[in-house]
Amino acid sequence: MTHPHSTLITGIGELVTNEDGWTALTGAALVIEDQTVAWTGPAGSAPAADRVVDAAGRAVLPGFVDSHAHLVFAGERSAEFAARMAGTPYQAGGIRSTVAATRGAPDEVLRANLARLTREMLAQGTTTLECKSGYGLTVADEARAVALAAEVTPEVTFLGAHVVPPEYEDDRAGYLDLVCGPMLTACAPHARWVDVFCEQGAFDADEARAVLAAGHAAGLLPRVHANQLGPGPGVQVAVAAGAAAADHCTYLSDADVDALAASGTGFSGTVATLLPGVEFSTRQPYPDARRLLAAGVTVALATDCNPGSCFTSSMPLCVALAVREMRLTTQEAVWAATAGGARALRRTDVGHLGVGARADLILLDGPSHTYLAYRPGVPLVRAVWRSGHREL
Ligand code: NIG
Ligand code: FE
Numbered sequence: 001m002t003h004p005h006s007t008l009i010t011g012i013g014e015l016v017t018n019e020d021g022w023t024a025l026t027g028a029a030l031v032i033e034d035q036t037v038a039w040t041g042p043a044g045s046a047p048a049a050d051r052v053v054d055a056a057g058r059a060v061l062p063g064f065v066d067s068h069a070h071l072v073f074a075g076e077r078s079a080e081f082a083a084r085m086a087g088t089p090y091q092a093g094g095i096r097s098t099v100a101a102t103r104g105a106p107d108e109v110l111r112a113n114l115a116r117l118t119r120e121m122l123a124q125g126t127t128t129l130e131c132k133s134g135y136g137l138t139v140a141d142e143a144r145a146v147a148l149a150a151e152v153t154p155e156v157t158f159l160g161a162h163v164v165p166p167e168y169e170d171d172r173a174g175y176l177d178l179v180c181g182p183m184l185t186a187c188a189p190h191a192r193w194v195d196v197f198c199e200q201g202a203f204d205a206d207e208a209r210a211v212l213a214a215g216h217a218a219g220l221l222p223r224v225h226a227n228q229l230g231p232g233p234g235v236q237v238a239v240a241a242g243a244a245a246a247d248h249c250t251y252l253s254d255a256d257v258d259a260l261a262a263s264g265t266g267f268s269g270t271v272a273t274l275l276p277g278v279e280f281s282t283r284q285p286y287p288d289a290r291r292l293l294a295a296g297v298t299v300a301l302a303t304d305c306n307p308g309s310c311f312t313s314s315m316p317l318c319v320a321l322a323v324r325e326m327r328l329t330t331q332e333a334v335w336a337a338t339a340g341g342a343r344a345l346r347r348t349d350v351g352h353l354g355v356g357a358r359a360d361l362i363l364l365d366g367p368s369h370t371y372l373a374y375r376p377g378v379p380l381v382r383a384v385w386r387s388g389h390r391e392l
Contacts, residue, residue, distance in 0.1 A: 007032045007388075008049035013057040013367040015040060018339040018352035022331045024369070030060060032359040035388040040353060053383075059368050061334065063127025063360035063384065064315035065341025065351045067155070068247050068273055068302035071117045072145040073135040074109055075101030077307045081281065090282040092201040092229065094308045095135070095163045102135040102145075110148055117305060118152050120313040122391055125381040127360035128341070128350045130302075132195060134159030139183045146190035155345055157193035158184065158220060161211040163202050176207055180214035193244075194220035198234035205233035212241045221346070227251045228278070228309075239263045239270045245300065245344040247273040250287045261295040271344040272297050274336070275304040276321035277312045289326040300340030301333060316372050316380065323373035334369045359388035 008031050015028035017040055029046035031039040039047060080094050102110070114131075121129055131153050133145035142160050149156040160179040168175035184194075194215025198208040202225075212222040222241045226234025228248035235256040238246035246260065249272045263270040272292050279286045292299055301322050305313045312318075315337050322333040342351025349358045363383040364371060371380055384391045 005034050006038065006049035007051040007053060008046055009053045009055055009060060009363070010043045010046055011057060012043065012055045012060045014059040014369060015353070016059070016061045016334060016338075016369055017354060018062060018335060019354040022335050030353065030361070032385065032388045035359055037353050037355055037357045037359050039355060055363060057367055058382065059364040059366055059371070061125075061362050061364060061369055062338040062351055062353050062357075063362055063386065064125045064337050065128040065345065065347070066121060066126045066302050066305075066315055067130045067245065067300055067341040067344040068275060068304050069129055070132045070134055070159075070304070070306035071114050072110055072131065072133060072148050073098050073102045073307055074105035074113060075307065076311070080308065081311070084282065090229070090284070090309060092163055092197065092199060096166060098135045098307050099137055099165060103138070103141050107144065107148070110144075111151070114148060114152055117313055121305075122384060122386070123381065124314045124316055124379075125362040125384060126313075126315050127362075127384065127386045128155065128345070128347070129153050130155040130157060130193070130345060132157040132159040133187065134162035137162065137165040139178070139186050142183050143186040143190070146187045150190045154192065156191045157195045157223065158187040158191040158215065159195045159197070160184070160187065161196040161203050161208070163197065172207075176210060179211060184214055184218050188218040188220060191220055193223050195223050195225060197225040198237055199225065199229050199232060201229070205237050208234070208237045209241070212237070212243070216241075223247065223344075227256065235259060242268070243270050244346050245271040245273045247302070247304070248275055248278065249273070249292070250279065250284055252287065252291075257291060257295045257297065260292065260297040265296060265298050267343065267346055267348070269298060271300050271340065273300040273302050273344050274322065274326065275302055275310065276318050276326055277310040278304050279325070280321055281310040281312070286325045289322065289328050293332065298340060298343055299332070299336045300344040301336040302341060302344070317376070320373040320376040324376075330370045330373050334372065359385055361385050
């Protein structure tokens, strides 16, 4: 049968579908019909379509789901990075210099920066991305950030609770009231998620719980920056709030791992989102991913693309780092960067290539997913389809 708007991709060396955990077919084909995956199977029994693409033995994977990024900002902090590499430790306070630059930037500058970063992401195979506010920290600047983010993705996160801005240094309670009151009211219409940086130097457990509760009351779903710079209550706060994800998880106690495992692996559980680019760029120890997997925790990988702790937009780099430095298998890392990210965003339509999935897929310049880690730093993403539309 011939479909009106169908594309057959055939000659696929390895087709990663993630239909049931890690699933991959060799010698495969896939049919896109309009915006969705209509058929997958052995190349020899593929149905006809009105367009044919020969993958010539290359691998096809679901597009990456980058579930953690901070893309609405102005300025850069390369000097801070260079100082870090020379021995200065990473501190949450660096965020404030980006806040000053962002507040001073016109909308067009922020929009152009956002467009450049999302283009970079797409070129590296990211077809779904989450984007946070958090560099405005006034009602108007946070509202502007979530509105700009909503222009590029439905996965927008309100992060007014990133740090306490300098003008509230002596009035934390006043800033909390602002975040949970007028700032939330102004931001909620543009956001799906609420996030809080629960960390020494940012917000403590009680403050984090208050932010998540206020966000929940405004219809937002919780996610948390947790246990990034040291051990702390972030993961427990995230699990107790029913957060979709606890992100970073660099310093975990046994009780934290148990809590994540007990939250379950279904779509109501809390995913541990690991951000290996941050450990790379801050020279912190990599989290023990094997301990999480051994406990049965669902693991996702994301970039955390931001000007301070990690300025990469590359999911292939994160996969390579996760394999080399966190000892994920190549299959586990690719699953975490696709299906895992979808779990972290509670999305069933992306992160896999089962029939009915959104046709978000990448054609790799290599015969298998392993090439993402085997050829680190090499631009291997040769073509990208998003919602069935060929983007490059
Ligand atoms: O995810 N942890 C808090 N926020 C960012 C860092 C932001 C910055 O340094 O500008 C992060 O690492
Ligand atoms: Fe972050």
